[in-house]
Amino acid sequence: MIRFENDYAEGAHRKILQKILETNEEQTPGYGTDVHCENARAFIRKACDTADADIHFLVGGTQTNATVIASILRPHQGIVAAITGHIAIHETGAIEATGHKVLTLPSDDGKIQAEQVQALYAAHWNDAAHEHIVQPGMVYISHPTENGTTYSKAKLEELSAICRKYNLPLFLDGARLGYGLASKNSDLTLVDIARLCDVFYIGGTKVGALFGEAVVIVNDSLKKDFRYLMKQRGGLLAKGRLLGIQFETLFEAGLYEKISYHAVELAMRIRQAFVEKGVSLRYDSMTNQQFPILSKEAITLLSEKYAFSLWEPFNDTHTVVRFCTSWATKKEHVEMLIEDIHKVNLQSVGVPSSQ
Amino acid sequence: MIRFENDYAEGAHRKILQKILETNEEQTPGYGTDVHCENARAFIRKACDTADADIHFLVGGTQTNATVIASILRPHQGIVAAITGHIAIHETGAIEATGHKVLTLPSDDGKIQAEQVQALYAAHWNDAAHEHIVQPGMVYISHPTENGTTYSKAKLEELSAICRKYNLPLFLDGARLGYGLASKNSDLTLVDIARLCDVFYIGGTKVGALFGEAVVIVNDSLKKDFRYLMKQRGGLLAKGRLLGIQFETLFEAGLYEKISYHAVELAMRIRQAFVEKGVSLRYDSMTNQQFPILSKEAITLLSEKYAFSLWEPFNDTHTVVRFCTSWATKKEHVEMLIEDIHKVNLQSVGVPSSQ
Amino acid sequence: MIRFENDYAEGAHRKILQKILETNEEQTPGYGTDVHCENARAFIRKACDTADADIHFLVGGTQTNATVIASILRPHQGIVAAITGHIAIHETGAIEATGHKVLTLPSDDGKIQAEQVQALYAAHWNDAAHEHIVQPGMVYISHPTENGTTYSKAKLEELSAICRKYNLPLFLDGARLGYGLASKNSDLTLVDIARLCDVFYIGGTKVGALFGEAVVIVNDSLKKDFRYLMKQRGGLLAKGRLLGIQFETLFEAGLYEKISYHAVELAMRIRQAFVEKGVSLRYDSMTNQQFPILSKEAITLLSEKYAFSLWEPFNDTHTVVRFCTSWATKKEHVEMLIEDIHKVNLQSVGVPSSQ
Amino acid sequence: MIRFENDYAEGAHRKILQKILETNEEQTPGYGTDVHCENARAFIRKACDTADADIHFLVGGTQTNATVIASILRPHQGIVAAITGHIAIHETGAIEATGHKVLTLPSDDGKIQAEQVQALYAAHWNDAAHEHIVQPGMVYISHPTENGTTYSKAKLEELSAICRKYNLPLFLDGARLGYGLASKNSDLTLVDIARLCDVFYIGGTKVGALFGEAVVIVNDSLKKDFRYLMKQRGGLLAKGRLLGIQFETLFEAGLYEKISYHAVELAMRIRQAFVEKGVSLRYDSMTNQQFPILSKEAITLLSEKYAFSLWEPFNDTHTVVRFCTSWATKKEHVEMLIEDIHKVNLQSVGVPSSQ
Structure with missing residues (x-):
């Protein structure tokens, strides 16, 4: 995991x-x-x-x-x-x-x-x-x-x-x-x-x-x-x-500055991966936390390999989740995640990525 | 120090x-x-x-x-x-x-x-x-x-x-x-x-x-x-x-037990050194804290090499001080202190060492 | 007053x-x-x-x-x-x-x-x-x-x-x-x-x-x-x-019961007077407090003889006010008020009297 | 009472x-x-x-x-x-x-x-x-x-x-x-x-x-x-x-001043009665509270007609009690009390009346 x-x-x-x-x-x-x-x-x-x-x-x-x-x-x-x-x-x-x-x-x-x-x-x-x-x-x-x-x-x-x-x-x-x-x-x-x-x-x-x-x-x-x-x-x-x-x-x-940049840079790559797949983001975060709105199916699929938080319900079919990076996040883990984001079918809900 | x-x-x-x-x-x-x-x-x-x-x-x-x-x-x-x-x-x-x-x-x-x-x-x-x-x-x-x-x-x-x-x-x-x-x-x-x-x-x-x-x-x-x-x-x-x-x-x-014994054993040696010199102890502590009653002169002399706490006044001429050992106390430091206790003139106040 | x-x-x-x-x-x-x-x-x-x-x-x-x-x-x-x-x-x-x-x-x-x-x-x-x-x-x-x-x-x-x-x-x-x-x-x-x-x-x-x-x-x-x-x-x-x-x-x-009934009975008469004039009531109160929605003009006119509270703004032209009765309220005062309610032009805002 | x-x-x-x-x-x-x-x-x-x-x-x-x-x-x-x-x-x-x-x-x-x-x-x-x-x-x-x-x-x-x-x-x-x-x-x-x-x-x-x-x-x-x-x-x-x-x-x-004086004046008369009988007072109060030190027997006797507080133990035989006057105290009640103080045997404890 x-x-x-x-x-x-x-x-x-x-x-x-x-x-x-x-x-x-x-x-x-x-x-x-x-x-x-x-x-x-x-x-x-x-x-x-x-x-x-x-x-x-x-x-x-x-x-x-x-x-x-x-x-x-x-x-x-x-x-x-x-x-x-x-x-x-x-x-x-x-x-x-x-x-x-x-x-x-x-x-x-x-x-x-x-x-x-x-x-x-x-x-x-x-x-x-x-x-x-x-x-x-x-x-x-x-x-x-x-x-x-x-x-x-x-x-x-x-x-x-x-x-x-x-x-x-x-x-x-x-x-x-x-x-x-x-x-x-x-x-x-x-x-x-x-x-x-x-x-x-x-x-x-x-x-x-x-x-x-x-x-x-x-x-x-x-x-x-x-x-x-x-x-x-x-x-x-x-x-x-x-x-x-x-x-x-x-x-x-x-x-402090250096490790913070590291985390945010990796978060931006995760963000971009979701956006490229048409997934909406609940909050316009350009920091280390990302809040994609995912279908229950997408959540189940991604949960096989990755741990992330269920943040709040969005509607009957979709949930806001949170992916966090940090100073300790490994680049190779983010790359693996991005690859999997691209593989999985991530039904968008059609909300604009920026609120 | x-x-x-x-x-x-x-x-x-x-x-x-x-x-x-x-x-x-x-x-x-x-x-x-x-x-x-x-x-x-x-x-x-x-x-x-x-x-x-x-x-x-x-x-x-x-x-x-x-x-x-x-x-x-x-x-x-x-x-x-x-x-x-x-x-x-x-x-x-x-x-x-x-x-x-x-x-x-x-x-x-x-x-x-x-x-x-x-x-x-x-x-x-x-x-x-x-x-x-x-x-x-x-x-x-x-x-x-x-x-x-x-x-x-x-x-x-x-x-x-x-x-x-x-x-x-x-x-x-x-x-x-x-x-x-x-x-x-x-x-x-x-x-x-x-x-x-x-x-x-x-x-x-x-x-x-x-x-x-x-x-x-x-x-x-x-x-x-x-x-x-x-x-x-x-x-x-x-x-x-x-x-x-x-x-x-x-x-x-x-x-936990082992390092606690270490500290108390060293404290007992310090205690014994004071008692041997006729110094009274304010509290009957058999643990890692020792409370000798020292004259101002003795305090000044011991303070040259050792840091310890002034605990409470005893009378016009004497003060209760505290020597602490711990899991980290070095045996050679205690030995040095004991040697110096024996050298220094530690006017007792004639209070029994056990209250 | x-x-x-x-x-x-x-x-x-x-x-x-x-x-x-x-x-x-x-x-x-x-x-x-x-x-x-x-x-x-x-x-x-x-x-x-x-x-x-x-x-x-x-x-x-x-x-x-x-x-x-x-x-x-x-x-x-x-x-x-x-x-x-x-x-x-x-x-x-x-x-x-x-x-x-x-x-x-x-x-x-x-x-x-x-x-x-x-x-x-x-x-x-x-x-x-x-x-x-x-x-x-x-x-x-x-x-x-x-x-x-x-x-x-x-x-x-x-x-x-x-x-x-x-x-x-x-x-x-x-x-x-x-x-x-x-x-x-x-x-x-x-x-x-x-x-x-x-x-x-x-x-x-x-x-x-x-x-x-x-x-x-x-x-x-x-x-x-x-x-x-x-x-x-x-x-x-x-x-x-x-x-x-x-x-x-x-x-x-x-x-306790008797004087409470007195207050509520008088409040109901005030309520009825407002309702008869087409004034909406903000809350469906059948107790001693009544919350008519009045125009600024009506408030000014009624304020000449009566003290009552401005409860909360309703919209740009109207305000919710509160009239209270109590065990001490005098029947003749309520009658005078009712008479004046009927005289004054109390522009309704068209909100149903019961929420 | x-x-x-x-x-x-x-x-x-x-x-x-x-x-x-x-x-x-x-x-x-x-x-x-x-x-x-x-x-x-x-x-x-x-x-x-x-x-x-x-x-x-x-x-x-x-x-x-x-x-x-x-x-x-x-x-x-x-x-x-x-x-x-x-x-x-x-x-x-x-x-x-x-x-x-x-x-x-x-x-x-x-x-x-x-x-x-x-x-x-x-x-x-x-x-x-x-x-x-x-x-x-x-x-x-x-x-x-x-x-x-x-x-x-x-x-x-x-x-x-x-x-x-x-x-x-x-x-x-x-x-x-x-x-x-x-x-x-x-x-x-x-x-x-x-x-x-x-x-x-x-x-x-x-x-x-x-x-x-x-x-x-x-x-x-x-x-x-x-x-x-x-x-x-x-x-x-x-x-x-x-x-x-x-x-x-x-x-x-x-x-406020007048009724306060009334209370204190009556208290002073009670005080004097105790002092005259050789009773010591625990606190040197010149205000409306008086604290005589009474024997258990004296307490029992005075308690038949008067209510007063047991304030604190004094010794094995005697107790400090409190007599309060106030703006409402009746002169005739104080006079009756004083009469009874003089009648009762009030064993003093030999403590000076002023501390």
Whole structure:
């Protein structure tokens, strides 16, 4: 079975393992105060062109989302997110468990628009009974989104402008950030993100690391006491060096960028194969996740050799599935898959490949 | 500088790293459902002689404590613990952040007694206004404690009997469990613990692993939906295999036990060196942590070559310090330290070495 | 200005005030343990035909909702409600502040259907990643709803059956329960509600009392330690007698029923006046709230003499407004309003009066 | 049975009931926005000499404490209080339920000292691992305390100075504030309290009202969005006018002060009677609560005619009991009690009457 199920099926990039091995006997202080964490912070600050950003390393995405959000909001405030946002549906209510409502905005593609935030904000403050309603307190987006879609620089600038106008911190979940940055249909850079967001994180778990997310706090007013929040929420890793070592390796010499491009390039080849066969794609993803709409028969046939996810029903006969590539995906596996895509009869449903 | 500061200064036992390396390209399902986790569970169940226990792997101790406690208590209940308990003082209010009060009992040595739990329980239910008071809902102990002290089988049996009588789940924090099991003054075995506690965890972070704690839920009534709680609290590691691999290695062939003995044996040698010099020890620890009471001068002299922790003030002239050994401690470093202990003038304060 | 804005504009029914006055110098024990509370409980049990129900008195609706829900759910569970439910939108995130997500179901009229609950439940448990999703843990409805609509006995029986099948406690918010029971298009009785729900409350604040909601816990498994929860959430009134006295008065001799009928009867006359003028009603309410769709001009004209609420926009020219009657509404005021409705030019929008 | 058990056994001062009666048919907007609330606010601002204070009315003390504290603290912060503080022991963990630890200071008499706060603050920030410890975020005192003791102006000035130096908001729980202001051994005035505290409340429940606490927020930085917090925590009373009317009556013409003096004067007579008989008093209370130390025999004898509380055990033969007076206490009842105190044999334990 060749697996395209997700982007966390393997361990870590061999350079990371090698560095963990090499440094294993070093004695370092705990909780992220070691020299590897310091190195990693310096490399990331440089990559983001933000000399003053605070950088913290956490283990996983749900933990990171809950910690960042709980650190910023007051009790009566909620976080605005797309209805498809990870925090809205796939974290077992981790945000609510910190006491905060997720204020969802409709979205077909996983993204939200500046106008939606503006309208929600206006609706809240125009309501005479606004004190009876959760106050919008910050905004959450992901890039790429859970559907593989990406923000353009222009769109993020609009969103950022509205957020700053209304004093709503803008938080970008970058669990798959590398794959977004490597996408050909997004002109957003890490430097843009650091300029336009108040806080964001750079995902390691899905992009070459064993685990780890690097939180970058750009807005000074959000920096205070963040390490207390990390500890309280179980996110201050005793052997913090492990996080430092991983991000040090990923950001020292462009490894993060390089392996992200690898994954996206292979995903584009899979995409092209489906498109050539007339298969529609549910989301216009130019990142490492592809969402072809397949007939049950096609799914059965492809499932013989390949593992992939059933994403959501499309209609009575067709289902949206997900193929993921990652830093670890082997070129020969993709070539085999493409060959099989061409062999199999993939009934299209006639939906345009770009939404 | 030779470091005896803590037991998490190095990476992991080389066998663990080797196994992580060997399995790196395996494609496994996520979130603790892979074969390595299953193997690790089987080994641990065998070691505990509990065929039916549920076993879950989390990353760190604070996360584990908060997840277990939040899973068990109803909102109006608190958890009983020693005033020195890790959850009471060193987790930035992680337990309170889940909504629960820590009901502290006085303790000089880190342990609590069955009689104390009984008295607290009686006091609560005898109070006419008990509905105005947090209800004791479960009991937390650590073995060894934060002070290196350990429970005897007889004492744990007493505590367990009271807890069962009052239907208070007994939770044992085993962050340093290996060192407790290796202690010569505790006759408690892993099998005893599994028999007497309702839920406990086996610490990996401080005993050979890069990170990881294995929660063992023995009491059937506490098992339901625990994985939801793990996810909600950010403790369901995407690449759960990393936890499985580590505990598989530690429990496949007695490695956990072996490296724990190593650490305790070296700690006993350090202890003996202090005792021979007439230095009093603040806590009667027969585990990997030693707490000599040293004069400021002695501290200054030893600090030239060795790192260790200032634990707590003892009086105007003396301070309690902590020397930790671990699975990673080198025999030659301990020998060097012992030699220096004998050289240095270590003014005793005349406190008996056993409290 | 004659006010039809809401149903809590006046004080309390004069019999209640009289009883408060008469009993003012009685010395009673606090926190709901006095004889008036006991009397009120007995009267309510009789009215509900539930000899074993636990009955508790709280001050207000938001407090009651949060206390009941927090008492029942485990941390990873959410409460299913209509998207228009009071807990979903008008309680400043009180439920989320207890750590729980409100799982919303679409609804045009404020009600939810048994099929919706069934589908949500099935979707949750059919999802392979259900542990990553908030688990449905109980169901919330209101009767009448925020839109004045009501459940029939048949519909509540269906909902109750599904909830019992899936072990989801059914909680009915009866902030305006009296007006629902007095509605001509609902055949539900208090006895039915007590038979079909697991827990519900009888609203006093909007039905004759100064304040107060009587929680009726029918399901034995939900009774334990509820008073602790009340105290923790600030809902255990020191002078609990005030709640006892009010419900004693309301339920001793049918006052609750009588004053509810009064309000609904007057509302029906207002409704008829609008219908006669060809005005459409947004919701098919046969209770004390009426939701005519009025043109801006009509609103301006009626606003000269009457206060009422702007409920929601309907289209560019028309707005849904709300006229409320209550136990305190004066017959002559309603007659004056009806006269004016007939005078004013009330442009209909041609929506059928019943949805 | 004549009751001295507590200070909430009766209803309300007759002037309050009269005003509730008179205004019963007024139609007012809800949630504290009516004219009675506005009047009450103006009277209280005048009494406190704080033209700019925000004033909010809540129903009860536990609700008020939790709302104020949750409004101010960030998640990793705790509130400093005496170990005997109401929030520390008698609110079923209401503060912890908002996510915050109560950081307790030892206290024999219910008060805390500026030096204690200073020491706790210093200890926190001097600890190298302070991020692992709950950060002190505000300070809670009560005046009078749960033991009837009071702060002097000098002591409150010291405490206030330390709190301001460290930017720790000082919160005074005034559940029995009237009785503290009427105490002969405290020179603190309402104006002093408003000058020295950041937020405090004026208790109504125990001082003449049916219920109600008036929160006075003096510090501008703590004012924002407080009404959201009130709503979220179930403390925004629909018929807010009831709170307005009560505080309007209490503060319009000195009624609060007058009835407080009445209670304290009667308490002083009871105190004197015990002292004359050689009975020791456990706490040096010059307020409405008196804590004589009585033998079991004396308790039995006095219990025949009088109800009072068993407060805490003193030794094997004696118990601390509490006699409360209030605004409602009848002079003739006190005279009867004093007569009986003189008749009964009240074995003293030889403890000085002032601690």
